[in-house]
Amino acid sequence: MKIGELATLTGCPVETIRYYEREGLLPAPSRSAGNYRQYDTAHVERLSFIRHCRSLDMTQEEIRALLALRDCPEADCGTANRLIEEHLHHVEVRIAELQSLRDQLKDLQARCNGDGASQACAILRELEQPGPPPVTSDDCAHAGHLHVPGVHRRG
Template identity: 55%
Template sequence: MAKAYQIGELARHVDVPVATIRYYEREALLPKPERSAGNFRLYSETHRERLVFIRQCRALDMTLEEISSLLALKDHPQKSCEQVNTLIDDHLADVTRRVAELQRLQKDLETLRLRCGSIKSVSECAILAGLSQPSASKRADIRKTQQS
């Protein structure tokens, strides 16, 4: 007989909260499990493998929609992997864009932090004064908007 896991056991095996497993079921990322005579959910090895896959995708910051697409492709192994490549390429482009945004944010924060070299009263705080003005990147965005 194949291994059957109750929800708590599956959660421990894959190191996710029970609520996450239930959520993935509601989102149709995990198929509904069989039920025991006592009406307990009974998960199979296939559920465990699928949950590991989902967890790996989440670790790569993929959205539930992206994961759903990958799972649909995984469920049809005879299909070309072109769609998988496209999905990963799109996700990589999104990550690259977000990294650039975070680098701009880091630069803005570093510039803001450089405004204060000594401890002063809050009324003289150059950081608070700086936060009351648009940053250089925001001013550039405002100029672009006004030119449009």
């Protein structure tokens, strides 16, 4: 099948398929006489696996590790379990961070009644004040968890 068919079957955009190939998550397909990529059911299965991992917000490194286990059937299943346990911990940390963010935003919102000129806005006055210092890895280690670069998505 051609790349468009693979995209349709898996719900994955063509550019994302090409990206996964470049990153080595998806093996390069064979080529037809006309130099078209030719995918097979193994590509569909692997791409579906990758997409499922991405839907669980796993990083490329985590996906790569799970794919390696998948490709080596005699590997220890405990490795997959530990990876999921670590990922779950990162999700729990992120939930706590988002709950804290929600509380800060609610506090900020409670400062304003929504009436009046912006020059008297309590939200704007509060935002002009210095914020708390950024969280560092040392802070996180003391709080019982360690932030791993690339795992928490901050924007």
